[in-house]
Amino acid sequence: MAAVQTNPPLPAGVEKDTNSVAGGSFVGTNANGSQTVHRYDYGGNPLYQTQSYQDPDGRLPAFGGEFQPGLYKPISHRKFANPAPLGLCAFALTTFVLSLINLKTRGVTEPNIVAAVAxxxxxxxQLLAGMWEMAVGNTFGATALSSYGGFWLSYAIILDPHWNIVGSDGPYSAANTGGDPLMVESALGFYLIGWFIFTTVMLLLTLRSTVMFFGLFFTLDLAFLCLASAAFANDAGAPNAATNLNKAGGVFGLLSAFLAWYNAFAGIADSSNSFFVIPVFHFPWSEKGYQARKASKANAHQD
Incomplete structure (x- = not known):
């Protein structure tokens, strides 16, 4: 059979897969020695634009909209929708509100309103989205979304004065136990530094993914570090430094929120619901970046 030309052109002797659907593709070898292009449904998202054909096992490059930093199996068999955008949006909106309060936007300083959103x-x-990530086999997404869902639930408990975690007078008030009135600041610092460590672990797992996916965890990591440092600065009797660190945490939190929305949009937008899609910017050392360099060198040799 003659080769069928597509964009990009199929290799010589490769047959077009008539059962293909929109998405990534790879060249497979049939029992008779001929080759067929197999395509995978990538959730309808055209952001995955392959420049070279994938390995026959069908593993695809990292993609922030799937909340998966590593290579993973095709999803054409999946009976669930992609839960990542839902979890990303839940994270983004809650982080957005808290970050505005940390920046003292319009004079708002009390974080009580965050409890309801959290x-x-x-x-x-976000916890539900994390559990659905578990159902679709995404370990990273399940771990990250479920954990940050737990963060917001626990943070809402901290903000509730009825739990008397930070004192009976409200959020971040002095403990009424007769001890150090700033003791709660160090305790809050312990809490936040723990989340900084966890986020650092997640960040290290995105180093071979995309710029936008990495940026989400990088800015979130800096936000936790600044907020934890602000709590320790309050305990050390440096309120001015604490204020500045809280504002810095608010800035990084806002950046993290918008990057989460960016990745969520990337996971939802396709030709059926949007007139445009947004780039995800694969790192040069990622699988996609390696394939692009390999294709570029091949073209240079041909020229």
């Missing part, structure tokens, strides 16, 4: 959206909905 319980209903950032906590519950």
């Amino acid at each position: 319980l209903g959206y950032g906590g519950l909905v």
Whole structure:
């Protein structure tokens, strides 16, 4: 059979897979020695634009919209929708609100309003999204989304004065136990530094993914570090430094929120619902970047 030309052109002797659907593709060898282009449904998202054919096992490059930093199996058999955008949006909105308060936007300084958002959206909905990531086989997405859902649920508990975690007078008030009135600041610092460590672990797992996916965890990591440092600065009797660190945490939190929305949009947008798609910027050392360099060298040799 003559080779069928597509964009990019199929290799010589390769047959077009008539059962293909939109998405990535790879060249497979049939029993008779001929080759067929197999295509995978990539959730309808055209952001995955392959420049070279994948290995026959069908593993695809990292993609932030799937909340998966590593190579993974095709999803054409999946009976679930992609839960990552839901979890990313829940994280983004809650982080956005808290970050504005950390920046003292419009004079708002009390974080009580975050408790409602953290319980209903950032906590519950993100936890559910994490469990659905478990169902679709995405270990990274399940771990990250479920953990940050737990963060927002626990943070809402901290903000609730009825739990008396930070004192009966409200969030971040002095403990009324007769001890150090700033003791709660160090305790809050312990809490935040733990989340900084966890986020650093997640960050290290995105080093071979995309710029936008890495940027999400990088800015979030800096936000946790700044907020933890602010709590320790308060305990050390340096309120001015604590204020500046809180504002820095708010800035990084806002960046993290917008990057989460960016990745969520990347995971939802396709030709059926949007007039445009957004790039995800694969790292040069990622699998996609390696393939692009390999294709570029091949073209240079041909020229």
